[in-house]
Amino acid sequence: MTSFKLEVIDKIAALMTAAFGLVAALAWNAAISKLMKDWLGEGEDETMGLLVYAIIITIVAVIAIIMIARTYNKMKAAEEGTAK
Numbered sequence: 001m002t003s004f005k006l007e008v009i010d011k012i013a014a015l016m017t018a019a020f021g022l023v024a025a026l027a028w029n030a031a032i033s034k035l036m037k038d039w040l041g042e043g044e045d046e047t048m049g050l051l052v053y054a055i056i057i058t059i060v061a062v063i064a065i066i067m068i069a070r071t072y073n074k075m076k077a078a079e080e081g082t083a084k
Contacts, residue, residue, distance in 0.1 A: 006079045013072040020068070021061045028057060 036049025 003079060006076060009072065009075055009079075013068055017065050017068050020064050024060055024064070025057050028060075032056060 032053045033049075036053055039049065
């Protein structure tokens with residue numbers, strides 16, 4: 001049986017993952033967009049800048065999600081070990 005505490009931690013981890021993805025994308029949006037415009041200029045090269053931007057944000061979000069999931073899994077294993 002899953003304990004209430006573990007269910008709460010599960011939901012918090014899911015919310016943190018979603019929130020981190022949103023906050024990271026919003027926080028870095030202006031800075032990386034400006035950097036790409038400065039680096040590649042505006043016009044046709046701007047598309048390449050947006051693609052690079054999307055790749056960078058995706059990598060950061062994936063790494064954060066993996067770290068959160070690993071932490072959650074460790075907590076879940078510890079909780080299940082003490083419940084037995």
